[in-house]
Amino acid sequence: MLDVNRLRMLVELSHRGTLSAVADALSYSKATVSQQLAALEREVGVALLRRVGRGVQLTPQGNVLVAEAIGILDRLEHAEVAVAESLTEVTGTVRIAVFQTAAHALLPPALLSLGERHPALRVDVTESDPETSLEGVASRDFDLMLAEQYPDHQRPLKPELDRVVLTHDAIMLGRRAHDETDAGTALRAAADEPWVLEPAGTASRAWAEQLCRRAGFEPDVHFEVADLTTHVRLIRAGLAVGLLPDLVWAGDAPTVALAPLPGSPRREIFSSARRVSAEAPSIKAVRAALAEAAGALLPE
Template sequence: MLDVNRLRMLVELSRRGTLSAVADALSYSKATVSQQLAALEREVGVPLLRRVGRGVQLTPQGDVLVAEAVGVLDRLEHARVAVAESLAEVTGTVRVAVFQTAAHALLPPALLALQAQHPSLRVDVTECDPETGLVGVAGRDFDLMLAEQYPGHSRPITPDLDRVMLAHDAIALALPPGVPREVDPLAALRSTSDEPWVLEPQGTASRAWAEQLCRSAGFEPDVHFEVADLTTHIRLIRAGLAVGLLPGLVWAGDAPTLDLVPLPGAPRREIFSAARRVSAASPAIRAVRRALADAASPAGSVPAGSLGKPPEVP
């Protein structure tokens, strides 16, 4: 009988591309992963990997085994869900990956509600960017990801992940308090063309969207500060050192401390959760999604009007 842990290593190698990445994801040494995959080859009786330069690639037989192994792993996960559904109490652990502003605004009220409603349920939270987190959900590093996507910049669709929309979060131009501003949104945006900007780092979805927004208004933003932490954005703007773009969630229910100007077209980013389809029916994941939906509602911790009403979570 083939070893399930070795099968998972092979599947992760097909997804992540290198032995080092598999070792990091599964908390093993690279040598251990190599030894276990060699043992799997002996179990199967045919080569599953071939050396290419300093790396490895799957053989055609390795690809066949990966396809079968994915089905095996999904079936085992489905069995765990079936057992959980038979219990009267929601229990177990849900590993949640979350981006920064969702961690600030949505997690505290959601976790407090879960503590009261399902005391036997544990929620482990890791902050990471959506790109990493969504790969991690597919690879079983996490059970649920809170992610965002910007207008016209949809994230890639992964067939084995579902999506549940939580909210639409308004994005505004943020100016230092007391700075004269244009009433017209387009004129207000164009008036910042000579100002220093603070934006998130290159390679992030928010940065790509912000640059495109400015270009559509006829200028290239003069980025003085590349900072991932939006709390730092607020401090730099409040000090009069920069202008920027801020989503409604960043205030986490508090009154904004900056002058916020509507943007042309009133853009809103989408906030959604993603889980593996095979585990989405788990009572624990359903409970976490309900709590997040309640936290994202206008009655929750997010400023009224900045978010749309979340859909019903099945």
């Protein structure tokens, strides 16, 4: 009978591409991963990997086994869900990947609620960018993730993951001084200001640049910072202007002047889980608590 742990290593290799990445993801040494995959080849009786330069590639037979192994792992996960559904108490551990503002605004009230309602449930939280989180859920590093979706910027869809919209939050222009200019005027007036934006390559940065270009200018980015708390401090000090979503305030009063943007854009906040485990009582409980927290902060 084939070893399930070895099958998972093979699936991880198909996702991650290198033995080193598999070793890091599963907390093994690279040598151990290589030995276990060699043992799997002996069990199957055919070559599953071939050397390509300094790396490895799956053979056609390796790809066939990966497809079957994914089904086996899904069935095992489904069995775990079935057992959990038979219990009268929500138990287990849910591993969540979240982006910064969701961790800042939604997690504290959600976790407090879960602690009161389901004391036997453990929630482990990792801050992660949405792109990494999606891959992490697909490869079973996480059970659930929260991500953001900016207007007209669709994130990649993975058929093995579901997608549940949690809430929407408005995005405003943050600046130190307040005036009564309308949305279009306020943005164009910021054309000559220093800007703070998230790093290049992020969805928020791409969206912000397109917004400014539609207004007729290229933002003069003085600060590339992932931490939105730093954005707020720079804007409050008068050192920059930037784009701030409602969740950054976590229900508190804004500490900078906010001006509307053309079209009143809103960011979508959604969660994704593997479809095979989405009905697990633990994941449903976490999603319900997050939805309650979101509803209290940002009523639709």
